[in-house]
Every structure is written in structure tokens, then in C-alpha cells.
Amino acid sequence: MLAQLTPDGTKPMKQCPWKFAAAMLIAIAATAPVTAEPLEEGITAYRARDYAAALAAWQPLADQGVAEAQYRVGTLYAEGKGVDQDDAKAAAWFQKAADQGNADAQYNLAVSYAEGLGVAKDEAAALKWFQSAADQGMPYAQLNLGILYANRKGGPADDIEAVKWLELAIFALPAGGARSDAARMLKEAADRLNEEQLLEARVRERDWKRKSSGK
Numbered sequence: 001m002l003a004q005l006t007p008d009g010t011k012p013m014k015q016c017p018w019k020f021a022a023a024m025l026i027a028i029a030a031t032a033p034v035t036a037e038p039l040e041e042g043i044t045a046y047r048a049r050d051y052a053a054a055l056a057a058w059q060p061l062a063d064q065g066v067a068e069a070q071y072r073v074g075t076l077y078a079e080g081k082g083v084d085q086d087d088a089k090a091a092a093w094f095q096k097a098a099d100q101g102n103a104d105a106q107y108n109l110a111v112s113y114a115e116g117l118g119v120a121k122d123e124a125a126a127l128k129w130f131q132s133a134a135d136q137g138m139p140y141a142q143l144n145l146g147i148l149y150a151n152r153k154g155g156p157a158d159d160i161e162a163v164k165w166l167e168l169a170i171f172a173l174p175a176g177g178a179r180s181d182a183a184r185m186l187k188e189a190a191d192r193l194n195e196e197q198l199l200e201a202r203v204r205e206r207d208w209k210r211k212s213s214g215k
Helices: 033-047 051-063 067-079 087-099 103-115 123-135 139-151 159-172 177-191 195-213
Strands: 003-005 012-015
Touching: 033 051, 033 067, 051 067, 067 087, 067 103, 087 103, 103 123, 103 139, 123 139, 139 159, 139 177, 159 177, 159 195
Parallel strands: none
Antiparallel strands: 003 012
């Protein structure tokens, strides 16, 4: 089993029964200039373990509908830092940000549904939100989407899609456990395909790369 990561991408938080990785990542990239400063202030406070200050920086923006801030507030509730730990509130904030297209929130919402954290466990919903994040190029979402397809969770089995997403994930994941998991699952899924099906997986992979690059 792989562990989820803390928002600064370091020590594991909790173990997951499925092979999910990096569920609680916080992206450092700033959003629009009008919100960049308080978002960065919150990041600085979080790294200094001043979680109350991080919440104070992010909560007003989240209340105003800023997706990045909504995602970060959700992460605080998921971890119980600066607030009482509350998976339901975390999932609610992730939902708000996910609906606006925030890939990190989409990923975390998918994990919430996959694990039944603050919401009813729903593998189909997990697949939907992993798909949304994977379509935006998030490697861990691509990994978990491939695993779902390979393990026949959340929908019909589709080893062609599994191979497509696992290969995409391998190219983008850092060296280590997650990439090793992807490689192992890729081999298992590919071994179930014939040559024609493998070719179809590679065609889909190239099509996705072309669309994502805008070419």
C-alpha cells in the first residue's frame, strides 16, 4: 500500500487500501494577481506550521469562491490542522474547487469517494474525478485512473484505457514507489491485451498527448 502525502509533499499521512499516492498535495503556483499575496502568505504560514494563520489567509478567499483557496481550506480540514479534522467539510470544499476545474481538488475529491472519506464510498464518482484531474495532466491521477480501469473499479474493465493512462503516468511520475506501482500494473494490463489492442492503447496515448499540447 502507498501512503498519501502531506500538503508539502513530505511525510505520509495515512495508509490507503488502494494504491493511491499523493492525495493531499498543495500546488505552489499562484492564482490571479489579486489573490496571489494572501495565497502565498497562507503557504508560508503552513510551512511554518502556523495553521491558524494559513486558515486566516485562505478562508476569506475560499468564501469568495477562489478555487485554489477552497482546495487549500479543504486540505486543512482533511488533516485537522488549524481546524478540527472533518472529512465531510474537507470533501465539501474539494467539491467546490473541483467544480471550478481545480485539478488538485478533483484529485482529492476522487480519493474522498474512493475511500469513503466524508462522503459515501462511490467508485464511479472516484473514477469521474480522477478522470477530470488526469485530463489536466496530473500524473498521480493518471496512475490511479489506470489502476481503476485495470482493477475493474468504478466501471467496466478496460485494459486499453488502463495501459494508456499508466504509460502516461510513468513518463511523468518521479522515480520511486509510485512509478514502480505504475510499471507493475502496466505489465499486468498489457499482458491481457493482444497486439491490436496494444496498438489501440498507444494510439489513444498519442491522441491525448497531441490534444493536451494543443497541436
